[in-house]
Amino acid sequence: MAIREILLVPDPRLKLVSDPVEGAVTDEHRALMDDMLETMYDAPGIGLAAIQIGEPVRIIVMDLQENEEKNPRYFVNPEILDTSEETAPYEEGWLSILEVFDTVERPAKCLVKYMNYDRETEEEWADGLYATCIQHEMDHLNGVLFIDYLSRLKRQRAVDKVKKLKRTQAA
Ligand code: K1U
Numbered sequence: 684m685a686i687r688e689i690l691l692v693p694d695p696r697l698k699l700v701s702d703p704v705e706g707a708v709t710d711e712h713r714a715l716m717d718d719m720l721e722t723m724y725d726a727p728g729i730g731l732a733a734i735q736i737g738e739p740v741r742i743i744v745m746d747l748q749e750n751e752e753k754n755p756r757y758f759v760n761p762e763i764l765d766t767s768e769e770t771a772p773y774e775e776g777w778l779s780i781l782e783v784f785d786t787v788e789r790p791a792k793c794l795v796k797y798m799n800y801d802r803e804t805e806e807e808w809a810d811g812l813y814a815t816c817i818q819h820e821m822d823h824l825n826g827v828l829f830i831d832y833l834s835r836l837k838r839q840r841a842v843d844k845v846k847k848l849k850r851t852q853a854a
Contacts, residue, residue, distance in 0.1 A: 684717045686725045687736040689778050691845050692828065697779060701732070701739045701824045703760050708802045712742065716757050716800060719744045724753075728778045730816045732823030735779055743820040747812050761797035763821060764806070766790035773815045777829045781848050783841045787832050789818045 690697055704712060715738060723731040723744055733742040743758040771791040776784045793814050796806040809817050819829060830838045 684721045687718050687722045689722065689726065689731075689735050690737055691849065692780050692830065692842055693845075694779075696734060696737055696739070697823070697828060698826045699734060699739045700826045701734050701741045703741050704798075708759050708798060708800075712740075712759065713800060715740070716742060716744055720746070720755050720757075723778075726778050728776075729812070730820045731778065732820045734823055734826075741824050743817070743824070745813075745816055745820065747816065757800040758795075758817070758820075759798040761795055761817065761821060761824070763793050763818070764796055765794040767792035771815070773812070775815065775819055775829055779828075780830060780841050780845055783830070783844060785829075785833055785837065787815075787819075787829065789815055793818060 715733060719731050719733060719736060719742070722736055723729075723746070729747050730743065730745040733740045741760050743761055745756045745758070746754055748754075767790050769791040770788050772786045772788045774784050775787045791814060792808055792810045794806065794808050795817055796804065798804055822829065830841050833841065
């Protein structure tokens with residue numbers, strides 16, 4: 684397992700649409716999921732899409748950190764099959780845009796289908812933070828950035844802030 688570098692905006696790779704995992708979930712995919720989880724815990728964050736560490740495949744990891752115990756979840760080729768009409772706001776954060784949080788309104792519930800770490804297909808309704816987080820991470824797989832939901836001014840401010848932070852870190 685390894686902690687990998689998280690891509691930051693405006694890295695163009697964050698705009699890529701990730702490719703599905705073809706065929707079986709291999710040991711290589713599992714090693715990637717292990718690295719993603721370690722990277723996410725180290726950040727720390729509650730979700731991470733593979734493209735955030737530069738791998739354009741449709742894989743997400745998540746741990747909503749509801750208590751002290753770790754509860755990792757793995758999503759290979761996740762699909763959102765249905766969403767509720769009801770929406771819910773959440774102040775979302777982003778590991779690829781440091782120190783930026785803003786409120787995004789999304790469907791409060793969604794029906795998600797995916798393959799897990801053990802190669803089993805799962806289908807379940809997500810709600811609460813789980814629904815918010817899976818939709819946020821699905822956006823990453825489709826090259827959609829959380830800042831795309833913000834006004835142009837707020838988006839530019841967010842990009843400028845990350846550039847400034849990068850310069851400070853490099854100095
Ligand atoms: O960039 C990412 O995809 C990670 C992001 C996921 C997310 C956060 C909030 C709503 C939806 C999706 C984060 O994890 S940002 C960090 C964060 O929210 C957090 C970190 C430590 C403890 C609790 C939350």
